[in-house]
Amino acid sequence: MLNLEKCFDLARGGYRAFGLRINQGETLDLLEYFQKKCQNQSQVYYANAGKSRFQRLTKRGELLASDISANVENTLEEIIAYKEKAVFLIDDWLTKDLSAKEKRIKEAQIQNFLAAQGIINSEKIVFFLITDYQLSGKISTLVPVLNYSLPKTEEIESILIKKLTRSKRELLRKISPLKVTKSLLGLSRGEIRYAIDLFMNSNESLEDVAYKYKISRFRKMGLEFIAEPDVEMAGGLDLLQGYLKKISQLYSSSAEKYDLSPPKGMLLAGVPGTGKTLCAKLAAFQLGYALMGLSWSNILGADNSDRALSQILEIADTIDRVVLLADDFDKGFTGWNEGGVSMRLSQKLLTWMSEHQSNVLMIATVNRIGLLPAELKRRFDDGGIWFVDLPTLGEMHSIFKIYLQKYFPEQYARTNHLMFSDQEWYKLLKEYSGATPVEIKNAVIRCATEKYCALTELEKNQRVPYFVTLEDLLAQLKQFVKSIDRDSEDIRAIRNSSQIFKRASSPDNSIFVREERSMYDYELHELERA
Secondary structure, three states: OEEHHHHHHHHHOOOOEEEEEOOOOOHHHHHHHHHHHHOOOOEEEEEOOOOOEEEEEOOOOOEEEEEEEOOOOOHHHHHHHOOOOEEEEEEOOOOOOOOHHHHHHHHHHHHHHHHHHHHHOOOOEEEEEEOOOOOOOOOOOOOOEEEOOOOOHHHHHHHHHHHOOHHHHHHHHHHOHHHHHHHOOOOOHHHHHHHHHHHHOOOOOHHHHHHHHHHHHHHOOOEEEOOOOOOOOOOOOHHHHHHHHHHHHOOOHHHHHOOOOOOOEEEEEEOOOOOHHHHHHHHHHHHOOEEEEEOHHHHHOOOOHHHHHHHHHHHHHHHOOEEEEEOOHHHHOOOHHHOOHHHHHHHHHHHHHHHOOOOEEEEEEEOOHHHOOHHHHHOOOOOOEEEEOOOOHHHHHHHHHHHHHHHOHHHHHHOOOOOOOHHHHHHHHHHOOOOOHHHHHHHHHHHHHHHHHOOOHHHHHOOOOOOOOHHHHHHHHHHOOOHHHHOHHHHHHHHOOHHHOEEOOOOOOOOOOOOOOOOOOOOOOHHHHO
């Protein structure tokens, strides 16, 4: 979508009508923009559904009644009859609530207006202020849709100065003006003013108020802030984690001197529960970026899917320094090649991934990569398509240790990280073979929960440590069915596609790996013989 600044270049090229997408509460800001932009060139007129006549915008920013009728039936005819150079802003005229017949009539009126403009070589320009309206293909090439972009840091600083009381401004200066300004990035001008009003009547910091408001606001459009990872590393996945550390260096200014730029997207495919989402969280944590979750299903289910996706991508670009996570990305593409919304949105996403210049890394996780359009998969080639498989025995050993350290810290420290012997570890890993990292994590948490519930209230108050045994962990296997057993056919189908993608893990070279032998030549592992 084009930026509003482009409209004057297009107008010089002969365009006389534009759709202008604005966010709620931005009309006054828009009027101020045109008042400054056109004060020495053109008259500016504004009308909405509550006015029977256009209002003229003065150089002082006032709106005065004019003689130009804003009657819905003949609005464009009145503009054609106007003899002077002018800019007209028409609000509430194109809305999503129009019936099919009303939409045809109004778009026909726009065509007639444009035809008349061409005949008389007029210098009048009309902006239709729209939020959720989608122009039909019949006139979309004649009426470019522009975007009143979200404010950057400089404009946010200006809004803060105007809105805050002197005492509040002094308070923010003592904290970090830049941090405060960044906390408001991604909100529209009206939303920023609303967040400031909430802050003025609250005992919380502006950053906390803005963050809470963003959560509720973004969630409605299918965008979520995702919490930091609960662990500092993933067990195994050494190749993928090593790559993430490398690309974190490409976001530095020194990399630009070598004409190097970070990838724009990565695709993580594989079995559910194997740590794909955790890797995205760790990537954001390593980069120091915000992690935001894009729900493709919610976008498809929105009242205006195109608008929802456009808003999300603009928010990510505006905030900058973002990892945009599209979890279970494949679920939104069933039947995409039949056309319709899914295909249109995928094309919009393709264009954005190719052209955006912001520091936004998109990470998509999928279970069945075959559902994605081939064109979309190619957009992830710069960061790579990685296959995250079920953990090897060596990786399971690392995963167990991560969560045992987290939930049994006293025992982990007392045993100097050696909670079990090698023989006990092998027995545990062999029994858990095929389990996903999520299943291992949940088993450890259930053990910790049972140990905690067995403590007396006095022991809980005194923070008496509890300990886990090998038998405790093995007993958990009776409490659930591993997904490899429950969904064996689905998992086999997913793993069959793994050979054509980058491997997220090196081959297992731990002491727990068993040598490959023929099916008739069984021999105990040395840890079983010990």
